[in-house]
Amino acid sequence: MQAVQFSEHGDRDVIEYGEFPDPEPGRDEVLVDVKAGALNHLDVWTRKGLPGVDLEMPHIPGSDGAGVVLETGEDVTRFEEGDHVAVSAGVSCGVCEFCRDGEESLCVRYSIIGEHQRGVHSERTVVPEDNLVPVPDHVDWEIAGSASLVFQTAWRMLLHRGGLEPGEKVLVLGASGGVGHAAVQIADHAGAEVYATASTDEKLAYAEDCGAEHVINYEAEDFAAEIREHTGRRGVDMVVDHVGAATWRDSLKSLAKGGRVVTCGATTGGNPETDINRIFWNQLSVIGSTMATPGEVDDVLELVWDGTFEPRIREVLPMSEAARAHELLENREGFGKVVVRPDSEL
Ligand code: ZN
Numbered sequence: 492m493q494a495v496q497f498s499e500h501g502d503r504d505v506i507e508y509g510e511f512p513d514p515e516p517g518r519d520e521v522l523v524d525v526k527a528g529a530l531n532h533l534d535v536w537t538r539k540g541l542p543g544v545d546l547e548m549p550h551i552p553g554s555d556g557a558g559v560v561l562e563t564g565e566d567v568t569r570f571e572e573g574d575h576v577a578v579s580a581g582v583s584c585g586v587c588e589f590c591r592d593g594e595e596s597l598c599v600r601y602s603i604i605g606e607h608q609r610g611v612h613s614e615r616t617v618v619p620e621d622n623l624v625p626v627p628d629h630v631d632w633e634i635a636g637s638a639s640l641v642f643q644t645a646w647r648m649l650l651h652r653g654g655l656e657p658g659e660k661v662l663v664l665g666a667s668g669g670v671g672h673a674a675v676q677i678a679d680h681a682g683a684e685v686y687a688t689a690s691t692d693e694k695l696a697y698a699e700d701c702g703a704e705h706v707i708n709y710e711a712e713d714f715a716a717e718i719r720e721h722t723g724r725r726g727v728d729m730v731v732d733h734v735g736a737a738t739w740r741d742s743l744k745s746l747a748k749g750g751r752v753v754t755c756g757a758t759t760g761g762n763p764e765t766d767i768n769r770i771f772w773n774q775l776s777v778i779g780s781t782m783a784t785p786g787e788v789d790d791v792l793e794l795v796w797d798g799t800f801e802p803r804i805r806e807v808l809p810m811s812e813a814a815r816a817h818e819l820l821e822n823r824e825g826f827g828k829v830v831v832r833p834d835s836e837l
Contacts, residue, residue: 493833494613495813496549500540503818508811508834511551514617518564521618523576526836528556528612529637529802529828530816531669532758537606538817544607552813553612553831554580554605557626557635567620575626577635577792578611578618579643580604581782585621596647596782603782612810614833624788627796637802637828638795639788644755645673645731646791648780650681653729653753657682660727662718662745664734666703667694667826669802670755674731675701676800677791686727688714690823697803697826715744726750736760743769751776803827809834 494511516522534552537544557577560570570576583590583598590598604610604622611618626635649655661678665671666687678685679702687703689695695706707717718727726747732738735757742752743766752775757763769775783791794800805827808816816829 492614494551495810496551497538498549503814506814514615516562516564516617518566519620520564521560521567521570521620521623522562523558523616523618524561525556525558525611525614525616525833526632527636527830527832528553529830530820531640532820533606535817535820551609551613552605553610554603555637555640556611557632569620575628576623577626577639579622579624579639579788595784612831624792630796633804633807633830634802637830641669641673642791642795643783643788645670645677647783647787648753648755649674649677652778652780655681655683655729660684661729662686662727663731664688664738666698669828670733672701672803672827675703694826715741718745734759736763739763740766746775748773751778753778753780755780805829809837
């Protein structure tokens with residue numbers, strides 16, 4: 492089969508689309524004919540190489556994907572040939588104290604398909620049954636293959652970890668990115684008053700389309716000052732910050748007393764200057780979140796399949812142009828998800 496792959500870490504030119512041995516499903520695994528899969532910033536980090544992650548080369552990237560079941564291992568009970576499925580990339584052990592508590596994304600052996608083990612951007616892939624979610628036949632492949640990672644991340648971060656309540660004010664930074672546009676939709680659906688930042692007027696218009704009531708161009712304005720002004724100097728109850736070093740201090744400045752900042756990533760760097768005085772005096776909470784439990788994944792994807800939430804598709808490319816897909820992410824060109832499909836599907 493053909494697969495996106497790289498044999499060493501590096502720049503975009505390490506990415507190839509070429510022959511790879513056909514995968515065979517184990518007892519609890521499912522062989523999937525891949526129709527589409529989205530990229531995430533994780534794919535860029537994985538290509539460049541992450542400290543402490545030693546990959547088996549060549550590595551196939553891709554944490555998001557969807558397709559049709561071709562074959563099931565003998566212990567698989569939830570799926571059969573012909574079913575439409577989407578990948579949910581979090582792999583947990585099922586036996587540690589956190590898994591036994593139903594908190595699989597806290598698993599002590601947690602790993603992510605595409606990051607710590609081979610991903611799904613190939614013509615066919617083998618995925619554990621536990622990492623597949625059923626997809627109704629009417630859902631487009633681009634939608635099915637691009638929702639899972641960002642929507643589950645935003646869902647758990649805002650609702651379970653952040654405890655967002657109707658009527659609260661929430662600021663979503665980088666609202667035009669994958670997690671950002673999911674967070675705006677989920678916060679709006681939860682009944683919050685949504686503030687959003689992005690870098691261009693076009694991206695801000697998309698954020699409004701997703702449900703943001705107030706938008707701030709962070710290239711033109713000091714967003715923390717704008718938030719103070721818009722809220723009568725009070726600040727917002729929650730800031731969703733996946734940007735990291737570039738925004739951290741202003742995120743803290745944007746919070747009301749007793750507010751919380753939730754984070755699931757740090758695309759501009761993970762060691763920001765912080766402000767401990769502001770954290771204790773204003774009694775702020777800093778809350779981390781990663782991926783989601785299988786139950787949370789089911790809940791949020793149900794709302795994607797029925798059209799309540801919509802992953803925006805920025806561009807669909809053949810897998811042979813995976814390097815261009817990385818370029819779109821790295822240059823922050825456009826809005827929403829970049830999807831790749833096997834060349835044979837296009
Ligand atoms: Zn575990």
